[in-house]
Amino acid sequence: xxxxxxxxxxxxxxxxxxxxxxxxxxxxxxxxxxxxxxxxxxxxxxxxxxxxxxxxxxxxxxxxxxxxxxxxxxxxxxxxxxxxxxxxxxxxxxxxxxxxxxxxxxxxxxxxxxxxxxxxxxxxxxxxxxxxxxxxxxxxxxxxxxxxxxxxxxxxxxxxxxxxxxxxxxxxxxxxxxxxxxxxxxxxxxxxxxxxxxxxxxxxxxxxxxxxxxxxxxxxxxxxxxxxxxxxxxxxxxxxxxxxxxxxxxxxxxxxxxxxxxxxxxxxxxxxxxxxxxxxxxxxxxxxxxxxxxxxxxxxxxxxxxxxxxxxxxxxxxxxxxxxxxxxxxxxxxxxxxxxxxxxxxxxxxxxxxxxxxxxxxxxxxx
Amino acid sequence: xxxxxxxxxxxxxxxxxxxxxxxxxxxxxxxxxxxxxxxxxxxxxxxxxxxxxxxxxxxxxxxxxxxxxxxxxxxxxxxxxxxxxxxxxxxxxxxxxxxxxxxxxxxxxxxxxxxxxxxxxxxxxxxxxxxxxxxxxxxxxxxxxxxxxxxxxxxxxxxxxxxxxxxxxxxxxxxxxxxxxxxxxxxxxxxxxxxxxxxxxxxxxxxxxxxxxxxxxxxxxxxxxxxxxxxxxxxxxxxxxxxxxxxxxxxxxxxxxxxxxxxxxxxxxxxxxxxxxxxxxxxxxxxxxxxxxxxxxxxxxxxxxxxxxxxxxxxxxxxxxxxxxxxxxxxxxxxxxxxxxxxxxxxxxxxxxxxxxxxxxxxxxxxxxxxxxxxxxxxxxxxxxxxxxxxxxxxxxxxxxxxxxxxxxxxxxxxxxxxxxxxxxxxxxxxxxxxxxxxxxxxxxxxxxxxxxxxxxxxxxxxxxxxxxxxxxxxxxxxxxxxxxxxxxxxxxxxxxxxxxxxxxxxxxxxxxxxxxxxxxxxxxxxxxxxxxxxxxxxxxxxxxxxxxxxxxxxxxxxxxxxxxxxxxxxxxxxxxxxxxxxxxxxxxxxxxxxxxxxxxxxxxxxxxxxxx
Numbered sequence: 001x002x003x004x005x006x007x008x009x010x011x012x013x014x015x016x017x018x019x020x021x022x023x024x025x026x027x028x029x030x031x032x033x034x035x036x037x038x039x040x041x042x043x044x045x046x047x048x049x050x051x052x053x054x055x056x057x058x059x060x061x062x063x064x065x066x067x068x069x070x071x072x073x074x075x076x077x078x079x080x081x082x083x084x085x086x087x088x089x090x091x092x093x094x095x096x097x098x099x100x101x102x103x104x105x106x107x108x109x110x111x112x113x114x115x116x117x118x119x120x121x122x123x124x125x126x127x128x129x130x131x132x133x134x135x136x137x138x139x140x141x142x143x144x145x146x147x148x149x150x151x152x153x154x155x156x157x158x159x160x161x162x163x164x165x166x167x168x169x170x171x172x173x174x175x176x177x178x179x180x181x182x183x184x185x186x187x188x189x190x191x192x193x194x195x196x197x198x199x200x201x202x203x204x205x206x207x208x209x210x211x212x213x214x215x216x217x218x219x220x221x222x223x224x225x226x227x228x229x230x231x232x233x234x235x236x237x238x239x240x241x242x243x244x245x246x247x248x249x250x251x252x253x254x255x256x257x258x259x260x261x262x263x264x265x266x267x268x269x270x271x272x273x274x275x276x277x278x279x280x281x282x283x284x285x286x287x288x289x290x291x292x293x294x295x296x297x298x299x300x301x302x303x304x305x306x307x308x309x310x311x312x313x314x315x316x317x318x319x320x321x322x323x324x325x326x327x328x329x330x331x332x333x334x335x336x337x338x339x340x341x342x343x344x345x346x347x348x349x350x351x352x353x354x355x356x357x358x359x360x361x362x363x364x365x366x367x
Numbered sequence: 368x369x370x371x372x373x374x375x376x377x378x379x380x381x382x383x384x385x386x387x388x389x390x391x392x393x394x395x396x397x398x399x400x401x402x403x404x405x406x407x408x409x410x411x412x413x414x415x416x417x418x419x420x421x422x423x424x425x426x427x428x429x430x431x432x433x434x435x436x437x438x439x440x441x442x443x444x445x446x447x448x449x450x451x452x453x454x455x456x457x458x459x460x461x462x463x464x465x466x467x468x469x470x471x472x473x474x475x476x477x478x479x480x481x482x483x484x485x486x487x488x489x490x491x492x493x494x495x496x497x498x499x500x501x502x503x504x505x506x507x508x509x510x511x512x513x514x515x516x517x518x519x520x521x522x523x524x525x526x527x528x529x530x531x532x533x534x535x536x537x538x539x540x541x542x543x544x545x546x547x548x549x550x551x552x553x554x555x556x557x558x559x560x561x562x563x564x565x566x567x568x569x570x571x572x573x574x575x576x577x578x579x580x581x582x583x584x585x586x587x588x589x590x591x592x593x594x595x596x597x598x599x600x601x602x603x604x605x606x607x608x609x610x611x612x613x614x615x616x617x618x619x620x621x622x623x624x625x626x627x628x629x630x631x632x633x634x635x636x637x638x639x640x641x642x643x644x645x646x647x648x649x650x651x652x653x654x655x656x657x658x659x660x661x662x663x664x665x666x667x668x669x670x671x672x673x674x675x676x677x678x679x680x681x682x683x684x685x686x687x688x689x690x691x692x693x694x695x696x697x698x699x700x701x702x703x704x705x706x707x708x709x710x711x712x713x714x715x716x717x718x719x720x721x722x723x724x725x726x727x728x729x730x731x732x733x734x735x736x737x738x739x740x741x742x743x744x745x746x747x748x749x750x751x752x753x754x755x756x757x758x759x760x761x762x763x764x765x766x767x768x769x770x771x772x773x774x775x776x777x778x779x780x781x782x783x784x785x786x787x788x789x790x791x792x793x794x795x796x797x798x799x800x801x802x803x804x805x806x807x808x809x810x811x812x813x814x815x816x817x818x819x820x821x822x823x824x825x826x827x828x829x830x831x832x833x834x835x836x837x838x839x840x841x842x843x844x845x846x847x848x849x850x851x852x853x854x855x856x857x858x859x860x861x862x863x864x865x866x867x868x869x870x871x872x873x874x875x876x877x878x879x880x881x882x883x884x885x886x887x888x889x890x891x892x893x894x895x896x897x898x899x900x901x902x903x904x905x906x907x908x909x910x911x912x913x914x915x916x917x918x919x920x921x922x923x924x925x926x927x928x929x930x931x932x933x934x935x936x937x938x939x940x941x942x943x944x945x946x947x948x949x950x951x952x953x954x955x956x957x958x959x960x961x962x963x964x965x966x967x968x969x970x971x972x973x974x975x976x977x978x979x980x
Contacts, residue, residue, distance in 0.1 A: 006925055189921040217916035238921050253924050267926040274929055299929060309932055316923060337893060357919040359893055362939050 002055030008263030452714030466549030552622030663711025670707030
């Protein structure tokens, strides 16, 4: 079982209203220090993770491509020096269409980044506006073409559906545009309103309507249908891939494989223990620069926690859970309702079941 | 012991908020019964609950000594409950008196309870002393109110006392009138003992304490007593008076009022209206007149909100019943709510008080089903008593149904008379008469089914009259009515806790309203949930809660997993608060919704007119 290595880059050009990630606009001046800190933090963990073989690296954010390409190249080299990263490992970097050009993308490819995940979100300008994204549909097409020119053969497009004002027709259009680019991978997320965001506050006070669950369900159904028609495999609740291009790194989370997270607010999981780094970049920098592990908190999972996680994570993907590990009567009901299917002694979610996963999990986990 | 000619037993009767408790406070002060240091507002209303609600549940009697001309008089002030639920208790308190002060708010004028109390007092043969209160208020209209009151009691309006219980003005004069106009009790020391129980309570240390008025003979401090209606003997341990704190005395003579520590452990052996006499040979041959078994008028199912608290609820009811002889309960089993109790109450207020005490004093969380009256199902010569709508036999298996009917008195400003008549007509009322207390105020009498009254009638009345109308009623027996049972089916299965017995003409509308309300309250499930209202096998309303389609966290990566697990645990806790009825998860609020079907409509109407008081 390989491990995953996650690196968090908390910098963004602007903050989007819906985003509740650990990301900050206007902290670009910390970038150089931050990269050094990441390298230093890697050193602080290297010993503990010596026995683990890493099958994937994932630079997420924030917007990792706000960093200079030379820094990004050096960072990956440092990580390879300190950890046992497989030669053929999947190395993903998230990119904002407005922060990349052909030259930078080529440099990243050269430096060993094998997979590009691009935040497209929508091909409808009105939806991008509602999401407070500053890029335009055209910049996605341009950046995508640049990626191909630079030799990237494994590209993901992130999409979001259900923003205020988005119709089923608009979403259909976005799907067609995305499919037309033939990316190897598509992540399509139902917009989730997080209370502690500017958008969340607007929804709470009624300035903006929240997403309609039934419309989002229709959009999900449409995505299932269109992506399926275009030969993408729906391998996780919100993820589709051409055969062989499933995201190895993310599969690791759902398969409960260990992961090490570096950077501000990053989470790690090893041997039934999960811990997370300090969230504010300055606190993170301060800790690492003083030679301390920047851990902000941890938890030890109880057997019940482990069981619940096992079920809700593995039911997100087509691997599913052993039939014998869940409540039999609920399993029977869900089989009858077509929310799960039986495959090789496992219960796997159907597409309809994926959309009702919370309900399935709560029923299946009960004794 | 005091000579009977120096004793005056009286009470104060008034509509709610006309100032009865404040007057009692002033009387306590004027007679130096309570020192200024110990005085507190509403002194006699002991229980917390009573003070907060501003009403008096338990009658109390205080013994006051008043020396207007140097010779001491003993004034026994007997407090009476002031709510329609407790009419019988009021009548027994009145029976302990020779006179009543009829207190009327000079700003409000005569209200329904003023009338009801006046009639009760007059029927009991009491001397009635009218008094206008709150004359210091700017909006008081003493002249007009005196005219109304004078006409009611047959006094010259000029002679009606004007007082202010708040400032104490006129209270001494009022006491003087009590001494002059209330007859002294009569009764002979030599006669066999007969004392009226006009209230009783259970004290954790002393057992059952009865409030008594000695009519004939002498009640010694320790005696073998016999309660005539209860057929029970006991060794009484102590008698005494409230002055205003409990003070033991060697005996209570004829005409005296006090308490009796009965030596009994069960409050049901000393019910209101019973007669205390001496056990053995000296036993009085006849009881005092007027005893009646307490009879619950309103029934409701009480269930523990979280399953498993059944035993705690049972223990709490057992304890509560110790000092509430009027409440009844019997275990019942609901398919929807599990094990609970069908409880009988004197009225809605009594029900609220019991429920609140159960929750407050015993820390229970309860679900109460919509209250209903007691129905009599007639089958040949057989009378089937139904306390729970779901037990109503199927149509066609009986001859007919009878329901309790009341005679209602409503006093309303004439401007709202139309609205009041409309409301009463809509509630299957039968107009008896309308009389005018003054050109501006009308007194309306209606025969109404009690079932209509307990279904939100009072709130509707208040909302339609800007809060000005008042209501009182008394039961006048059972009448045949065209009633049907409306059942609610969830996903095809009847839910007993939602069943109601409704007049046939309103059944479909009731069913529609409840079904609509339930559609709003029942969360979406993994399948379509049909909510239907049925009369017999006929479906009269249907709504569907569409199946839930989406319930999943879109993103779940490294940092989300802990959070996601906690969210699921939260969601699980939320689910635990739902009741599984058949295959459908029903929130507890839904069971309360049945109580509020009409109230919502009422609130809407009130808001429209901006008249919710």
